Amino acid sequence: MNAGIPVRWVLSQPELGLVLRGGASGLGRVITLVLTSELTEPQQWLSGGELVLTTGMGLPLSRADRSRYLEDLGAAGVAGVGFGIGLSHETVPADLVEAADRLGLPLFEVPLPTPFAAITKKVMQRLAEQEYEKVLRASRAQPRMTRAAVQGVRAVIKELSVALSATVLVVGGDSVVTEAHPRSPAAEILDRIGEFIAAHGESAGSGVIQVSSGQYIVLQAISAGQTVHGHLAIVTATALGPVDQVLLGHASSLLALDFEKPARLRMAQNHLNSQAIAMLLQQPGDPDSMWQHLTAAADRTGRIRALVLWCPGPEAAAVALDAIDARLRLLNRQLFAHVMGDHAAVLLRGSDTDELAEQLLADLPGDVRATVRAGLSSPHPLRRFSAAVDNAELAASAAAPGARPLELAALAGHALLAFPEAQRVLSAVSEAMLQPLIDYDDRHGTDLIGSLRAYLEAHGQWETAATALGVHRHTLRSRVARIESILGCKLDQALVRAELLLAVVSRR
Known part of the structure; x- marks a missing residue:
């Protein structure tokens, strides 16, 4: 003071x-x-x-x-x-x-x-002694607080409270008091602290408030870098002096380090998980210790799913992983992820639903989420996680930007046409195989292509195909014979029918 x-x-x-x-x-x-x-x-x-x-x-x-x-x-x-x-x-x-x-x-x-000078000298000497005593107390209090940091937040604020002869509070980002020594103060004090944080934002630095009782509230942000973990509040009868401010700053630094420990540990764990995935993707035959490390990513049956994100760039991929990590942290789960350029692969539990995969992306910034393509694999055994990543990678390539994660199984019936590479191949095949038939229809005003499609989609069943076309089956037989003649093939062969069906579907 x-x-x-x-x-x-x-x-x-x-x-x-x-x-x-x-x-x-x-x-x-x-x-x-x-x-x-x-x-x-x-x-x-x-x-x-x-x-x-x-x-x-x-x-x-x-x-x-x-x-x-x-x-x-x-x-x-x-x-x-x-x-x-x-x-x-x-x-x-x-x-x-x-x-x-x-x-x-x-x-x-x-x-x-x-003489007046004697009074002045006496008082100034006593004031100087007080300052020295405060410095001496601070020099003793600082190491005590440092040692107390080993025991956690509560021990640190107890030492600060004793050193300042004041009430000390730790206030979280939601303005809730998480620790207090020697006891929680009156409601008016808590209300004023909440008002200060609300007015200045959770990232507010320091400030001094005087309440109606004459007490002072000194607030100091507990921060590490750009991250604010909360505020340290000192409730005193008088304003803090320079030496008291030193003690307050020391305590704030100790608390910031304590709050940072879980975050630092998680960053290290995430880095180790990423390295394990990278090593096993490059050399699947690595020692069992690497596979053992990844068991925490699997469910109880030893299965995993892969969530792959296609992002507009490496920076967006990093932002996306940060958002996913924050979500997983709330679920008390580790992040198993690996970034490959602008692609990010995340290992989920085999029992995780597609709804959970969508929730993990909910906190992505809007501009990033709108550009991300997400693919989700089916459950795979842990030892086949690279296959799951490939599966999800393929699904992501077919997903729409900003849409929910796409499962490859959801593309059944039109999976090949969902991928640009497959589309290019099928279009080329379609043009090569069907061009004679297209030319014939153009010259004669017929629709043999339509008849061929109906026949193939009916699996060669004459009655079904004829009904779909609205013609007699003999008429359809005549058309199919003409198609075989033009294309130089026989439609009673399964492989021929399969290739022609792909060609017709691709053309449409």
Whole structure:
């Protein structure tokens, strides 16, 4: 706390010979500075906490003005008034004594043999001793807090509370008090802390609040880099001094380190998991220790699923993994992921649903999520996780940007046409195989292509195909014979029918 000496301490120094004449109720007022003034209106030069020494040479003549003189000093916040006798006044004027009692402003008599300089020296020495004592206490408190950090947050704030003789709180980002020593303060204190954080945001740095009770609340952000873990709040009767601020900063740093430990440990664990995946993707035959490391990624049956994200760039992939990691941390689960350029692969449990995979992407920034293609594999044994990654990679290539993760199984019936590479091959095959039939239809105004499709989709069943076309089966038989003649093939062969069906579907 700020250094200061109560007026009663000055009066208790026998060598000064000071005698209290009035204002006994204010003996607890704190002196922070001693000055001598013979001005009639010295209050305009004062800021509070001063012990004013005067011989009364500039004292007003009337009782009313002398009373106003003390009132103005009291309003300026002075700690007390020392009145030197034996020069301009033989005794302290009685009206001043009455005014001092009424104001609760200590007024004491300074005998002629006691120089004002002796009082000033005595007070300044005591103030210097206080500062030294505070530095000494701080030098002892800092190592105690450092040792207490091993035991955690509660031990650190206990040491800080003892060192500052104050109530110490740890306030989370949601303005909830998570730790308090020696006890949680009044509701008004908690309300003011919540208002400060709400007004300045969770990342607010430091601030000082004075409440109606006269107490001070000093807030200091507990931060490491750009991450704010909460606030340290000190509730005191007086404002903190420079040495107290050093202790507060030291405690804040210790708490930040304590809060950072889980985050640092998780970062290291994520890096190790990524390295294990990378090694096994490159050399699947690596020692069992690597496979053993990945068992935490699998479900109870030893199965995993792969979630692959196609991102617009490596930076977006890193942002996406950070968002997924935050979600998994809430589920008390590790992140098993590997980044390959602008692609990111995440291993999930085999029992995880596609709904969970979608939830993991929910916190991606909107501009990133809108560009990400996500593919999800089916469950695979852990030892075949590379196949699961390939499966999810293929699904991601067919997924729409910003859509929910696509499972390859969901493409049944049109999987080949979902992939650009397959589309290019099938289009080329379609053009090569069907062009004679297309030319024939163009020249004769027929629709042999439509008849061929109906026949193939009916699996060669004449009645079914003819009904779909709305013609007699003999008409369809005649058309199929003409198609076989034009294409130079026989449609009673399964492989021929399969290739032609792909060609017809691809053309459409």
